[in-house]
Amino acid sequence: MKFKFSAAVAAVALTAGLAGSASAAELRLSHQWSTSDVRHQVAQIVADEVAAANVDLEIKIFASGSLFKAREQYRPLSRGQLDMTVLPLSYAGGERPEYNLTLMPGLVKNHDHAARLNYSPFMDEIQKIMAEDDVMVLVHGYLAGGFVGVDRCITKPEDVAGLQTRAAGKAFEEMLAAAGASIASMASSEIYNAMQTGVLQAVNTSSSSFVSYRIYEQVKCYTPAGDVALWFMYQPLLMNKSTYESLNDAQRAALDAAAKKAEAYYLEEAKKEDAASVEVFEKAGVEIARMTQEEFNAWRDLAKASSYKSFVESVEDGQKLLDMALAVE
The missing domain is CATH 3.40.190.170 (Bacterial extracellular solute-binding protein, family 7)
Known part of the structure; x- marks a missing residue:
């Protein structure tokens, strides 16, 4: 049965608050790669750090396309049927042609240049488009x-x-x-x-x-x-924006801290790959x-x-x- 996970998360949080329960909300994260791939490792860092923060929030990872097919993740994410994904953004270029610019031949010079692009006015514009689809970036990354x-x-x-x-x-x-x-x-x-x-x-x-x-x-x-x-291809860890906003302050803070650690790891590993x-x-x-x-x-x-x-x-x-x-x- 399909339903918006933001609503599910909010309901769990509300129930826990009323009953004083330690019941944890669960987020589903989907991607297409094997568990040995750096993109899975980035997702795992976020999941592990959030778990260690002990904020009643669990991230369950579905690797190797076991939940959604590789090219069919952006739409479920934008509709709240999926909470998180690591996705080559240009896969969604058919729905948002602007995303094709995140895989343009010769546009990115090297990994450090890619990191600067992640925090540029250009990426701000891309994220404004994502927000229209109820999607946000949690972890930036180019490979x-x-x-x-x-x-x-x-x-x-x-x-x-x-x-x-x-x-x-x-x-x-x-x-x-x-x-x-x-x-x-x-x-x-x-x-x-x-x-x-x-x-x-x-x-x-x-x-x-x-x-x-x-x-x-x-x-x-x-x-x-x-x-x-x-x-060079932009492959961020994305999250449903409404789901993120439905979390409490401690859960969002844990996610943000986890994302910061994962992003630093992503950049260093991308250089080594x-x-x-x-x-x-x-x-x-x-x-x-x-x-x-x-x-x-x-x-x-x-x-x-x-x-x-x-x-x-x-x-x-x-x-x-x-x-x-x-x-x-």
């Missing part, structure tokens, strides 16, 4: 990523020509299509089977997903995020290719003529949002 190829290395636009390729969001799909790739859209949790069955010849996703989904078992070559990284992924792929015997600055510039020029152009033309105030993002040094 970097790269390319893999089943039969070849991918470092420059010509390398994907004619290949069935997966990218995580609309902007990358548009750029890859402009390079001559055929596009297959799917969640990162579906990549392994698609490569195993010959549906995909190339993939673009995060360093974390490449490892946690064991993509190294299916490919010949890996182009990781390095000195230049074309792929890229190098760690290279070690995993090398150990598996996969060739490692490095993208040069010249090749990066070629991708970005292609993106400006395809992804950037499409975003500005199709999204109301798209140019304003793009300029706000580009203004962050």
